[in-house]
């Protein structure tokens with residue numbers, strides 16, 4: 001079955017410099033600049049000098065949500081970039097260091113179960129028209145939201161190994177799938193979807209709330225279509241509220257798992 005195929009995490013050690021294609025997050029289009037002020041670009045400076053990138057989204061003045069697999073093992077520092085549309089427009093970008101990371105305690109790096117993480121920022125960010133938080137979807141009645149959008153700076157073309165300099169977005173439709181529901185995932189299928197580098201970004205649906213976190217994709221079919229999987233945020237509301245409630249006030253700066 002498709003689901004048992006190799007899973008691919010949507011994170012790469014991509015560079016933002018050098019050649020870039022003015023293409024899309026697989027099959028999407030450039031976002032209207034600053035129309036998604038909750039979008040965060042996570043930058044990890046590795047011990048070996050490389051920089052890794054993930055997406056993320058702002059929940060509060062000092063909390064960002066991303067995927068647990070975006071937690072690198074050996075990194076010197078984590079920084080979040082806020083207010084970004086074009087990564088080259090440095091003046092627009094607000095950089096804030098990460099104080100503490102909270103990957104889900106049951107995150108499994110083999111099958112990507114519970115692929116969700118909260119980042120506590122070192123300082124509170126001031127909201128403005130380019131930087132503001134997004135609300136999370138509630139438990140609801142369990143029905144699938146219909147039209148959703150994914151956005152990110154990830155690889156826009158399957159042949160391209162660079163991030164895109166500007167924020168891209170793509171419309172997707174969620175598929176009703178028993179396996180995904182059991183795994184606490186939202187899933188979509190097709191040619192269009194998040195690409196490598198989009199990990200940790202939000203799945204935003206019709207009411208403008210965040211429903212999912214970009215996690216992984218399945219092996220492409222012969223026509224290039226894939227299954228894309230998103231951690232289902234409503235399943236983690238208690239955990240999210242607990243971390244923010246207990247860790248939200250000033251705490252000791254150290255990385256540890258909850």
Ligand SMILES: *[C@@H]1O[C@H](CO)[C@@H](O)[C@H](O)[C@H]1NC(C)=O
Nearest residue numbers: 106107108109110111112113
């Ligand atoms: C992680 O997932 C793999 C594959 O499903 C499983 O074999 C392993 O037992 C899991 N690890 C934990 C700690 O649950």
Ligand SMILES: *[C@@H]1O[C@H](CO)[C@@H](O)[C@H](O)[C@H]1NC(C)=O
Nearest residue numbers: 021023156157158159160224
């Ligand atoms: C990617 O490369 C393959 C093999 O070189 C080529 O057949 C395909 O058309 C390319 N795809 C895109 C989107 O450029």
Ligand SMILES: *[C@@H]1O[C@H](CO)[C@@H](O)[C@H](O)[C@H]1NC(C)=O
Nearest residue numbers: 147148149170171172205206
């Ligand atoms: C994408 O979704 C938005 C909001 O649901 C809608 O307004 C827009 O027309 C859609 N765009 C495409 C290309 O389907």
